[in-house]
Amino acid sequence: MIVAGLDIGSLTAKCVLLDDKKILSYDIMKVKPNLELTAEEIFNRTLEKAGINSSEVSKIVATGYGRKKVGFANRNITEISCHARGAVFLIPTTRTIIDIGGQDSKVIAVGPDGSVREFVMNDKCAAGTGRFLEVMANALNVTLQELPTLSKRAKKAIQISSTCTVFAESEVIGYLASGEDVENIVAGIHNAIASRIAAMANRIRIEEDVVLTGGVAKNEGVKIALENALGLKIKVPFEPQIVGALGAALFAFPK
Amino acid sequence: MTLRKLQVTKRMKQIMAGYYLMGHQAEDVAWVTSGAPVEILYSMDVYPAYPENHGALIGATKMGSHFSEFAERRGYSRDLCSYARSDLGCIFANRSPIGGLPKPKFLFACNNICNTVVKWYEVVSKIFKVPVFVLDVPFVRKDLKESYINYVEDQIYEFIQFTEKITQKKFSDENFRKTLKKSLKAVRLYSEILKMGKHKPSPITCFDAFINMAPIVCLRGTDYAISFYKEMRDEVLNRIKNNEAAVEDEKLRLLWDNIPIWYRLGWLADFFASRNVCLVADTYTNAWTSFLTRRKDVRGLAEIYTVIYLNIGIERMAEFINKLSEEYDADGIVMHSNRSCKRYSFGQYEIQKMIKIPSVVIDADMTDQRSFSEAQVETRLEAFLEMLT
Numbered sequence: 001m002i003v004a005g006l007d008i009g010s011l012t013a014k015c016v017l018l019d020d021k022k023i024l025s026y027d028i029m030k031v032k033p034n035l036e037l038t039a040e041e042i043f044n045r046t047l048e049k050a051g052i053n054s055s056e057v058s059k060i061v062a063t064g065y066g067r068k069k070v071g072f073a074n075r076n077i078t079e080i081s082c083h084a085r086g087a088v089f090l091i092p093t094t095r096t097i098i099d100i101g102g103q104d105s106k107v108i109a110v111g112p113d114g115s116v117r118e119f120v121m122n123d124k125c126a127a128g129t130g131r132f133l134e135v136m137a138n139a140l141n142v143t144l145q146e147l148p149t150l151s152k153r154a155k156k157a158i159q160i161s162s163t164c165t166v167f168a169e170s171e172v173i174g175y176l177a178s179g180e181d182v183e184n185i186v187a188g189i190h191n192a193i194a195s196r197i198a199a200m201a202n203r204i205r206i207e208e209d210v211v212l213t214g215g216v217a218k219n220e221g222v223k224i225a226l227e228n229a230l231g232l233k234i235k236v237p238f239e240p241q242i243v244g245a246l247g248a249a250l251f252a253f254p255k
Numbered sequence: 256m257t258l259r260k261l262q263v264t265k266r267m268k269q270i271m272a273g274y275y276l277m278g279h280q281a282e283d284v285a286w287v288t289s290g291a292p293v294e295i296l297y298s299m300d301v302y303p304a305y306p307e308n309h310g311a312l313i314g315a316t317k318m319g320s321h322f323s324e325f326a327e328r329r330g331y332s333r334d335l336c337s338y339a340r341s342d343l344g345c346i347f348a349n350r351s352p353i354g355g356l357p358k359p360k361f362l363f364a365c366n367n368i369c370n371t372v373v374k375w376y377e378v379v380s381k382i383f384k385v386p387v388f389v390l391d392v393p394f395v396r397k398d399l400k401e402s403y404i405n406y407v408e409d410q411i412y413e414f415i416q417f418t419e420k421i422t423q424k425k426f427s428d429e430n431f432r433k434t435l436k437k438s439l440k441a442v443r444l445y446s447e448i449l450k451m452g453k454h455k456p457s458p459i460t461c462f463d464a465f466i467n468m469a470p471i472v473c474l475r476g477t478d479y480a481i482s483f484y485k486e487m488r489d490e491v492l493n494r495i496k497n498n499e500a501a502v503e504d505e506k507l508r509l510l511w512d513n514i515p516i517w518y519r520l521g522w523l524a525d526f527f528a529s530r531n532v533c534l535v536a537d538t539y540t541n542a543w544t545s546f547l548t549r550r551k552d553v554r555g556l557a558e559i560y561t562v563i564y565l566n567i568g569i570e571r572m573a574e575f576i577n578k579l580s581e582e583y584d585a586d587g588i589v590m591h592s593n594r595s596c597k598r599y600s601f602g603q604y605e606i607q608k609m610i611k612i613p614s615v616v617i618d619a620d621m622t623d624q625r626s627f628s629e630a631q632v633e634t635r636l637e638a639f640l641e642m643l644t
Contacts, residue, residue, distance in 0.1 A: 077641060080641070081642070118613065119615075119638060121635060123592075203607075
């Protein structure tokens, strides 16, 4: 039985095709202003990669901020349930999931059976999300992909005192103007996002294994900063950005 | 229709329209806070106007942000309470959804609900050039002490003298006892209605309690509140007799914490009803049900107004939520982290750890719709329901 999971996030759209719980193909793309068309495009691209026809897909589940815009989905489920499901599938010992997405971040506690026990989400603020990193990378004139390499070379981490993304950006520009090394600034940025996430995570009981998902999990610098802030080791699945879409696809199978 | 609405709400609207009209004809008007011992005022024939009720009304008419901006333009921070901002905004704009509150002769602020009211009323006092009486109530961290009641009781006597002097009216012990009796009667009726939410399926939702709470806030101590809540009780009782549920096919029973999100009341009611979820009780309206005492005197009054929900420590709040969840057999609680009400929202994350039922926090504001993000609230609530089912 072939099923599909679509995760239409605020910045990227993800799709995973499963055949009896084996990944056939997956794809990631930037979200376009029209979410309906974005959903169709990412679905078609993923089908093409697997070399199959849409008629062969028996069930489709949508998740993410744009989950209700996927007209062709059979069902929609929140990203909280889907990230939990996907993470536990990839790493069965998962007890806590930290997901840092484009515009929100969440910490989810799951029971031994993988069911959601409790969760917290960031409030209406970009601090502690992927957007924060994007804004900072832009201010430093580097790419997102360069960030982890830069922070690895840092001699120290500068202190960013503003929580607000906009004020933090001004602070970063101020550091650049005063001649601070970009590497040290990037390390400071990673610490800032980590401390924000750690403060949120501490609202609930954190148990190991802790799994980091979402696009930001691809940044090793954030992972290390978060490990330091929480005082524990964090696991990252092979493709952390598709965990939500994978969870959605898993929900397509009968219980 | 999955949500059954109460007929009595039409009657409430008539009564409240009458109450607002009464204010414009009254000889003596005082502006009071929601947790002030209004019985003294009614017994002395002083009309109480409620800026907080006005704020709720502004919120329900989705004008909160609009009127707040009038205050913000004068330098009042967006971090201040939106009841204060929108009410002050109406004064500055010289209009409101009900044409503004009647001009006060004096102000009566009781800080048992928060300390914003002290500064807020000071501002109003300067605007209208009228005196303000602040009733200072000690915070009850654990147990209610005799010394607290003595302190509050003394101030109530001072307040009586203050009112006598301004209005040139004499306080009568007999009138006061009659008023207190009426107040307690209305509170008992309102409690009786709220407790019907224990029935399965519940005949009411907390949204019914919110919509119909204005008389218990503004008119307790008068016959209007008694006759209204009798009518409401009979309607809800009838539902139980006919086994009519407020929410069709009730599958989950939840509690609500904090002041309602007035401009989204209908949206939230429909959100839950369409998912067969009934919000059977809340900590907010239940705050008024604690206004009970065996003593029918000023000391009794002092006692009631000292131990109200917002004036107790978080351990006692958690105990109260646990009690509600048991009595109403609730599956979880939705906690509104209200940007305006620090006193109510502070400690919610601690309370979450102290209560026995699952909980979810949603960030919003009671009156200011700029602080509401539909996609975020919807995702949190949906995820919470997915977690519970």
